[in-house]
Amino acid sequence: MKSILIINAQVVNEGNIQSLDVFIKDGLIQKTGSDLSGLNADKIIDARGKYLLPxxxxxxxxxxxxxxxxxxxxxxxxxxxxxxxxxxxxxxxxxxxxxxxxxxxxxxxxxxxxxxxxxxxxxxxxxxxxxxxxxxxxxxxxxxxxxxxxxxxxxxxxxxxxxxxxxxxxxxxxxxxxxxxxxxxxxxxxxxxxxxxxxxxxxxxxxxxxxxxxxxxxxxxxxxxxxxxxxxxxxxxxxxxxxxxxxxxxxxxxxxxxxxxxxxxxxxxxxxxxxxxxxxxxxxxxxxxxxxxxxxxxxxxxxxxxxxxxxxxxxxxxxxxxxxxxxxxxxxxxxxxxxxxxxxxxxxxxxxxxxxxxxxxxxxxxQLEKRGYIREGYWADLVLVDLGAESKVTADNIFYQCNWSPLLGKTFHSQITHTIVSGHLAFENGKFDESKKGERLLFER
The missing domain is CATH 3.20.20.140 (Metal-dependent hydrolases)
Known part of the structure; x- marks a missing residue:
């Protein structure tokens, strides 16, 4: 699995919004910090102007x-x-x-x-x-x-x-x-x-x-x-x-x-x-x-x-x-x-x-195990959103098999640009990478 470094993101997590970099390797969030640009990664995503959410x-x-x-x-x-x-x-x-x-x-x-x-x-x-x-x-x-x-x-x-x-x-x-x-x-x-x-x-x-x-x-x-x-x-x-x-x-x-x-x-x-x-x-x-x-x-x-x-x-x-x-x-x-x-x-x-x-x-x-937060040691389940872009729901961009939505024609003032699932960049700018599937969720009970 490729390592990923996200830089310059506005991270929304645990009641705060702050500018952070996030380093992902082996499916996990390995490190978060204010300047991780010196780390080597297979892929670098510059998230300047975007918000990173769990x-x-x-x-x-x-x-x-x-x-x-x-x-x-x-x-x-x-x-x-x-x-x-x-x-x-x-x-x-x-x-x-x-x-x-x-x-x-x-x-x-x-x-x-x-x-x-x-x-x-x-x-x-x-x-x-x-x-x-x-x-x-x-x-x-x-x-x-x-x-x-x-x-x-x-x-x-x-x-x-x-x-x-x-x-x-x-x-x-x-x-x-x-x-x-x-x-x-x-x-x-x-x-x-x-x-x-x-x-x-x-x-x-x-x-x-x-x-x-x-x-x-x-x-x-x-x-x-x-x-x-x-x-x-x-x-x-x-x-x-x-x-x-x-x-x-x-x-x-x-x-x-x-x-x-x-x-x-x-x-x-x-x-x-x-x-x-x-x-x-x-x-x-x-x-x-x-x-x-x-x-x-x-x-x-x-x-x-x-x-x-x-x-x-x-x-x-x-x-x-x-x-x-x-x-x-x-x-x-x-x-x-x-x-x-x-x-x-x-x-x-x-x-x-x-x-x-x-x-x-x-x-x-x-009681999910190591999910739901942007924390070091947790699974890297992340979404990057652009709140300065618009996206309209059309028949061409609905991915449901039924191919309809009650939101058809609605223009949102946001855009989902990247989705990372258990450390895998599964979706980027409208394109999917299906080379790795998701993980079975585990619970701490």
């Missing part, structure tokens, strides 16, 4: 492999992630077949080892009847247990309270939950089908999957976690109502219950259904205006701990179906950093806070 760690993606590879593959989506400065991802178990036993889980790791340009981990899935398999999960090299407390693919809806009690009381590791109350959603679905028939507009989505459905389920998860001392991580918080469930008076390292917010819930609101329709149909739903402002405030005051994408690609043709038939999910893993940088440009969040919530806090939350 690579983004996305703790929630759906890359569709195995079983749904007509939508996406681990190869295609990891590649798109790297183009956007996402150096590590954690992928969900609701593929086909669902990753509900250790053999199927390990199959995904084997695929990623040969194809993923980014670093990777995969959640073990929980169902109503696989607790024995769940308890076999290796805490050292698996990111967590995923529980769908709401609709999901195949056999992954966990709606039996005794099963939930069993998982929460016995899980050896972090339990990540999708929280929406299924009974509330079914009741709302019946009401809106009767009212609007077979082809309503997507604007009804936040009414079908409403605030009540989210709060009922999230509250239940928090209650179970407190009762059993579970390490709980609630995914994609989408309502202001749920913020009251989370504590910002203690440090992240001491929290037993943590939370995630996704970029689309900070970026879009219900008014955007008028122009984007099913393109932004996702679960939990993007809610009415006002929620995204409260969610951003919850992020800034540390009631919300990390930022993710819930990247979930579908074919364009599928998203054009009538509302009830159109699948939920949108592709986002190529653009989360630029979306947050745009909010920073608008004065809504600082660069230091973006790095904290997209890198540092994710590493701390999952």
């Amino acid at each position: 690579g983004v760690i996305d703790d929630q993606v759906h890359f569709r492999e195995p079983g749904l590879t007509h939508k996406a593959t681990i190869y295609s989506e990891a590649r798109a992630a790297v183009a956007g400065g996402v150096t590590s991802f954690m992928e969900m178990p609701n593929t086909v077949p669902n990753a509900l036993n250790q053999t199927l889980l390990e199959d995904k790791y084997q695929i990623a080892s040969g194809t993923a340009l980014a670093n990777y981990s995969f959640y073990m899935g929980a169902s109503n009847d696989n607790i024995e398999e769940v308890l076999k999960t290796n805490t050292r090299n698996v990111c967590g247990i995923k529980v769908f407390m709401g609709s999901s693919t195949g056999n992954m809806l966990v709606d039996n309270e005794k099963t939930l009690e069993n998982i929460f009381s016995n899980s050896p590791m972090l339990v990540a939950t999708h929280c929406e109350d299924e009974a509330t959603i079914r009741r709302n679905t019946e009401i809106f089908k009767e009212k609007y028939g077979d082809e309503p507009h997507a604007r009804i989505h936040p009414l079908v999957r409403n605030e009540e459905a989210c709060f009922i389920s999230s509250s239940m998860a928090v209650r179970l976690a407190r009762q059993h001392g579970t390490r709980l991580h609630i995914l994609h918080i989408s309502t202001a109502d749920e913020l009251s469930l989370f504590d910002n008076t203690i440090a992240l390292k001491d929290k037993k219950i943590t939370s995630e917010v996704c970029v689309h819930h900070l970026w879009f609101d219900a008014r955007d259904y008028e122009t984007l329709g099913n393109q932004i149909k996702c679960n939990p739903a993007i809610k009415a205006d006002g929620h995204k402002q409260k969610l951003l405030q919850g992020l800034l005051d540390n009631r919300l701990d990390v930022i993710a994408t819930d990247h979930a690609p579908h074919l364009w043709e599928e998203k054009q179906k009538a509302y009830w038939q159109s699948p939920s999910g949108l592709p986002l893993v190529q653009h989360p950093l630029q979306m947050m940088l745009e909010l920073s440009r608008e004065g809504k969040i600082g660069l230091e806070k973006i790095v904290e919530k997209m890198s540092h806090a994710v590493a701390d939350c999952f």
